[in-house]
Amino acid sequence: MLDRTEIRQSDGGKSSGFWIAAAWISFLTWLFHSFAVRAFFDSLHGAGKLWGGH
Amino acid sequence: MFVASPVSAIAVLLLSGISAYLVAQRLHLPGGRAVRVLAVLVLWEAIEIIPVQVLATLQFLHLVARVSIPKTAVAELVILAFVVLWSFRTPRPEQVSTEPAHEAIPRYLLLVAGILACSYVTFAVNAFTCYPLGSDALIYHLPLTTRWLQEGSLAIPASHVWRFSLPGNAEIGIMVLLSSGWQSVVVIASWIPAATVAISTYLLSLWISQQRTAALASTLLVLTIPMIQWQTFSAYVDLLGTAGVLAALALILAAGRNGARIPATIWFLSGLACGISIGTKPVYYVYAALFCMFIAGALWRAHHAGEKHLVKTLALVLLGLLLPSCFWFARAAVQAGNPLYPMQVKVGERVIFPGYARSEITEPDYELNSVGKSSEWFVYPWTEWKKFSGFLKIPYGEGDGLGAAFATFVPLGMAYFLRLVLREPSSRQRNLVLLAAFLIMFLCWWLVMQRVLRFGQVIAIFTCVLSAPLLGLLQLRRRRAFATLLVLAIGASSLISASVSLHLLAGRARKHLWSRAALYTYPRLIDELPTGSSVLNATGDKARNFALVGRRLSNKLIANFEAPPDPSADALHAVGAQYIVEIAPGALYPEGSLASAGAVLIDDEMVPSGEEKVHWRIWKLR
Numbered sequence: 001m002l003d004r005t006e007i008r009q010s011d012g013g014k015s016s017g018f019w020i021a022a023a024w025i026s027f028l029t030w031l032f033h034s035f036a037v038r039a040f041f042d043s044l045h046g047a048g049k050l051w052g053g054h
Numbered sequence: 055m056f057v058a059s060p061v062s063a064i065a066v067l068l069l070s071g072i073s074a075y076l077v078a079q080r081l082h083l084p085g086g087r088a089v090r091v092l093a094v095l096v097l098w099e100a101i102e103i104i105p106v107q108v109l110a111t112l113q114f115l116h117l118v119a120r121v122s123i124p125k126t127a128v129a130e131l132v133i134l135a136f137v138v139l140w141s142f143r144t145p146r147p148e149q150v151s152t153e154p155a156h157e158a159i160p161r162y163l164l165l166v167a168g169i170l171a172c173s174y175v176t177f178a179v180n181a182f183t184c185y186p187l188g189s190d191a192l193i194y195h196l197p198l199t200t201r202w203l204q205e206g207s208l209a210i211p212a213s214h215v216w217r218f219s220l221p222g223n224a225e226i227g228i229m230v231l232l233s234s235g236w237q238s239v240v241v242i243a244s245w246i247p248a249a250t251v252a253i254s255t256y257l258l259s260l261w262i263s264q265q266r267t268a269a270l271a272s273t274l275l276v277l278t279i280p281m282i283q284w285q286t287f288s289a290y291v292d293l294l295g296t297a298g299v300l301a302a303l304a305l306i307l308a309a310g311r312n313g314a315r316i317p318a319t320i321w322f323l324s325g326l327a328c329g330i331s332i333g334t335k336p337v338y339y340v341y342a343a344l345f346c347m348f349i350a351g352a353l354w355r356a357h358h359a360g361e362k363h364l365v366k367t368l369a370l371v372l373l374g375l376l377l378p379s380c381f382w383f384a385r386a387a388v389q390a391g392n393p394l395y396p397m398q399v400k401v402g403e404r405v406i407f408p409g410y411a412r413s414e415i416t417e418p419d420y421e422l423n424s425v426g427k428s429s430e431w432f433v434y435p436w437t438e439w440k441k442f443s444g445f446l447k448i449p450y451g452e453g454d455g456l457g458a459a460f461a462t463f464v465p466l467g468m469a470y471f472l473r474l475v476l477r478e479p480s481s482r483q484r485n486l487v488l489l490a491a492f493l494i495m496f497l498c499w500w501l502v503m504q505r506v507l508r509f510g511q512v513i514a515i516f517t518c519v520l521s522a523p524l525l526g527l528l529q530l531r532r533r534r535a536f537a538t539l540l541v542l543a544i545g546a547s548s549l550i551s552a553s554v555s556l557h558l559l560a561g562r563a564r565k566h567l568w569s570r571a572a573l574y575t576y577p578r579l580i581d582e583l584p585t586g587s588s589v590l591n592a593t594g595d596k597a598r599n600f601a602l603v604g605r606r607l608s609n610k611l612i613a614n615f616e617a618p619p620d621p622s623a624d625a626l627h628a629v630g631a632q633y634i635v636e637i638a639p640g641a642l643y644p645e646g647s648l649a650s651a652g653a654v655l656i657d658d659e660m661v662p663s664g665e666e667k668v669h670w671r672i673w674k675l676r
Contacts, residue, residue, distance in 0.1 A: 016527055016528060016530075016531035016532050017532070019466065019470060019524060019527065019528060019532075020528055020532040020535045020536060020539070022466050023462055023463060023466055023528070023536075023539055024535070024539060026436075026461060026462045026463075026465065026466055027458065027461070027462040027539060027542065027543055029436045029461070030435070030436045030458050030461035030462060030543075031458070031546070033436045033437055034436060034437060034438045034458070034461070035437060035438050035439050035440065035443070035447075035449045036280075036438050036448055036449055036450060036455065036550050037546070037550070038447075039443065039446065039447035039448040039449065040448060040549070040550045040553055042447060043446050043447065043448065043553065043557065
């Protein structure tokens, strides 16, 4: 099993900086490319959509 | 016709839950409290489903006149009485917790759980102030359960259409709730599977990471997946199938943690969980086959326990697999001559059992609703594109969307897991097996399941589990940056998902769309037809099927896919149609053909639908 000691020994915190940076980049990539984000902001623009517009 | 009865529906739900709780309290279940809760959920689902299947079998054998929810409630009461008697005679086993020492839950996880809970509450408010939504639910899951209630039988219809011939464990739960007469509560049928998915993810993530915080983060991550959240509040069946497969795996791995011997009860419950999946949808036959391979491997490793033990274990797993699923195979074999009906069984070019080819059930290019071309699946978590995303344009739904947290952590989590496989000798064998399992499932999804995202949600959750080691590393070494990122990612997904519910709710409030006819936008006459009227959906829109059964569920629906292609008087009389409903333009039959068939126009009106009006016509056949 991968326990905390193992994590500490194997990475010693050296590579964790890389992984957290990569995770931030991944999140920002989603933020700027996901159609869900665009649609969310689009839906906030139109008052008709904001108030239903069913 | 059936009579709606909230008392019977509530009784079935509660009595089966109490029986499951009492049984689980008396079973030897190692692995801690979470395993016990998971056992309760699996038993609850099984105890709710199996009595209905038994009643349906008796109805096929003409030993009871019809299947009904009051009769099911009586059966549940009898089961509870036996369970109570048994529990008095059976002592509670000693509880030995094998969970790792509890760490305090970090505040950022509580914050994330709170944000997610708010999003779920908006979904609940929307669901309970509305009528059921979701295309597949409206096209065939709900029409099928309505038909079972009306006819008092779970028989395959004479038309043998595939949508009404699939195994239906999930539909049984929906049928119980629909019988209450409160149509919005059908979504509650998805809550037991949703809880099962959450606890299974927690147990599997704990097993792989040995860190409670990482396991909790992984569980929250799964619950933010839009597909999962939408299905939790709809009448789709995929969540139950997914829950069964995951629970089957989680029970064995959690109980056998640290090399502990797995008791007989766990083997049985694991088989039972997988059996529930098998009886839910043919897609889960593939996952069940992989589960059986896993069981074979686990038994091979335990071969030193002796032949008798192996035979007993195998028998228990098989019993569990068959109990909640064999009804559907027997029904299909007797009524359609093919135990796997509606699936066609074919070896090479030779058809062994007739049925529908996969491509007749799911269009071969179905994936093009989510990606432009197949290779785009590798960037889908960051794009979440959808061809038809509805009026709000948000590309989420019962079959779409993985969410921000998935895109942020899971692809990287898989890369980190691959690194562990290559660099960590201590757990290499186990990690190699897990990686191979992922690759086999992914290949099956790519080659056999026609790359439908919803069919691969077991794999999506499995990748969240495999990402638990990365989540563990980040929360140990980079807690502040990780906590901020987790809150942002889950917050973003939750906000976008909740915005859809809030928009729908606000739209209904603005336009006062509270009645069923106003919400589904159909003429009120549909609700006023005499009880038992046979209504043919010739609107050309299959999503209107459930709407046409009416507010009291009292109309007998002839679904669009059961409609005769030729609208002659003979053909319409042959399917038993009394009323034919059309929307113009786009109706199923050519203009004037129904009048030629002797039908009389009894309603011709414009029904408001959004910003437009839709032209409806209702014909009565003489």
